[in-house]
Every structure is written in C-alpha cells, then in structure tokens.
Amino acid sequence: AQSVTQPDIHITVSEGASLELRCNYSYGATPYLFWYVQSPGQGLQLLLKYFSGDTLVQGIKGFEAEFKRSQSSFNLRKPSVHWSDAAEYFCAVVNSGTYKYIFGTGTRLKVLA
Amino acid sequence: EAGVAQSPRYKIIEKRQSVAFWCNPISGHATLYWYQQILGQGPKLLIQFQNNGVVDDSQLPKDRFSAERLKGVDSTLKIQPAKLEDSAVYLCASSLGPTDTQYFGPGTRLTVL
Numbered sequence: 001a002q003s004v005t006q007p008d009i010h011i012t013v014s015e016g017a018s019l020e021l022r023c024n025y026s027y028g029a030t031p032y033l034f035w036y037v038q039s040p041g042q043g044l045q046l047l048l049k050y051f052s053g054d055t056l057v058q059g060i061k062g063f064e065a066e067f068k069r070s071q072s073s074f075n076l077r078k079p080s081v082h083w084s085d086a087a088e089y090f091c092a093v094v095n096s097g098t099y100k101y102i103f104g105t106g107t108r109l110k111v112l113a
Numbered sequence: 114e115a116g117v118a119q120s121p122r123y124k125i126i127e128k129r130q131s132v133a134f135w136c137n138p139i140s141g142h143a144t145l146y147w148y149q150q151i152l153g154q155g156p157k158l159l160i161q162f163q164n165n166g167v168v169d170d171s172q173l174p175k176d177r178f179s180a181e182r183l184k185g186v187d188s189t190l191k192i193q194p195a196k197l198e199d200s201a202v203y204l205c206a207s208s209l210g211p212t213d214t215q216y217f218g219p220g221t222r223l224t225v226l
Contacts, residue, residue: 032212043217044156044204051212090155099211100169101146103155 002027004093006104013081014112021076021107023065023091032094033074035065038106039087047089050074061085086111115139117218119205125224131193134221138186138207144168146215147180147190148204156204162188163211192223200225 003026013019025031035047048059055067065076074091091104118137126132138145143164148156159178160170164185173180177196182188192199202222206215 043219044206044215045217046214049214094212096212098169100161100171101158101215103148103157105153105155 002031002093002095002100002102004091004102004104006089006091006107008107009105010108010110012110012112015083016080019076019078019081019085019109021089021091021109023074023076023104024072025074025091025093026072027093027095029096030069032096033065033067034092034094035059035063035074035076036090036092036103037061037087038090044090047076081109081111083111083113085109117205117207117216119203119218119221121221122219123222123224125226126195127226128197129194131191132195132223133189133191134203134205134223136188136190136205136207136218138188138205139216142207142209142216143185144208144211144213145182145188146204146206146208147188148206149201150204150220151201159190161211168211195223195225197225199223 005024033050036044038044048057050057050067088106088108090106145162147159150156159173160180161168162182165182180190202220204220205218208215
C-alpha cells in the first residue's frame with residue numbers, strides 16, 4: 001500500500017536561511033509526487049510536482065524538490081526563506097495506476113525575523 | 114478564471130443532526146475530490162469522482178457519509194447522522210484529470226457539538 005511520511009511536524013528557521021522539508025514515500029512503482037502549501041486561512045496550493053524525467057523539479061515561489069528513488073524521498077528545498085513562507089507544507093503521493101491521492105501529515109514552518 | 118467554490122464556509126450542528134456541503138468545481142474539470150482535514154492532520158481523501166462516476170471511495174464512512182456528482186459538475190457531500198469526530202474542514206478540489214494539478218476550494222469548517 002502506498003504511504004507518505006513527513007518526519008518533521010514543526011520546523012523553525014530564520015529569515016534568509018536555507019530550508020529543507022523531508023518527505024518519504026512507500027510505493028512499489030514510481031509514484032507521482034507533489035508538494036502543496038497551506039497558508040493560514042487559505043486553501044491548499046500546488047508548489048511543484050514530479051511525474052518523470054529530471055529528478056530536480058522547480059516550483060513556484062523559489063521552491064525546488066529532488067526525487068531520489070534510492071532513498072524513496074522527495075525533499076522540498078528553498079535556498080533563502082522569506083517570512084511569508086510561514087505555512088504548513090504537505091507532501092502527497094499518487095498511485096500511478098489508480099490515481100489515488102495520499103497526503104502526508106504536514107510540516108508546519110515557522111520563520112523567525 | 115473562477116476557482117473552486119464551496120458552501121457554506123462554516124457550519125455548527127449538534128451530534129446526530131444531518132448536514133450537507135456543496136462544491137462547484139472549475140469549469141471543464143472532470144475530476145472532483147472531497148477531503149476531510151482534521152485539525153493538525155493532512156487532508157484525507159474521502160471520495161474521488163471522474164465526471165459523474167466514483168473512482169475511489171474506500172475511505173468514505175458509507176454508513177453516514179454520502180456524496181454525489183450529478184451531471185458531472187457540482188457535487189454534494191452529506192453526513193447523516195453526524196458524530197463529534199466529524200468535526201473537521203471539508204475540502205473540495207478539482208482537476209482536469211486525475212494526474213493534473215488539483216485546485217482546492219476554501220473549505221467548509223464543520224463543528225459538531
């Protein structure tokens with residue numbers, strides 16, 4: 001059965017520092033992978049997605065993620081965090097056969113001024 | 114382009130009462146999803162429609178939850194009777210197809226007393 005794990009419930013970084021949010025998945029074949037962001041009082045918004053091809057994926061707002069098959073990971077990164085990045089981030093895996101979506105439990109990012 | 118519309122935005126009911134939520138997806142989107150997001154958790158897929166057919170409802174508590182998507186456009190999600198543990202935000206999302214970007218509505222926050 002497919003699953004996705006976000007090991008970090010909370011992360012705090014200083015503004016301007018680099019960021020990496022971890023995501024590990026469990027799925028037999030190559031899954032479709034997504035990162036979404038949920039800002040306070042706002043709906044979920046797609047940051048980036050990976051289906052195939054280049055394992056380094058660029059997204060919106062300066063985010064990128066790297067698919068590492070050997071580690072079953074799809075970590076989200078940003079070189080310099082802005083205060084407006086404070087939000088909850090969700091990794092999601094989609095079964096490429098059934099198209100069933102599973103979201104992780106989320107990582108809440110706090111940004112210090 | 115109009116986004117995904119949901120109503121009501123907030124609902125407070127007592128346990129054992131019934132409640133219904135409405136979702137109007139983005140025009141032309143064939144795939145529609147209903148998620149339940151309990152505070153502090155990631156969205157859990159309840160049901161996924163492709164046009165007006167059900168693709169996945171494996172996590173829908175069918176003894177109390179029902180959903181329909183007549184004519185492959187709008188959708189309603191009903192809970193009858195509600196339980197305390199149904200308190201959550203109910204999110205509707207739509208996409209062109211099952212592997213395309215999902216666009217989320219603002220959600221309906223349900224409180225069951």
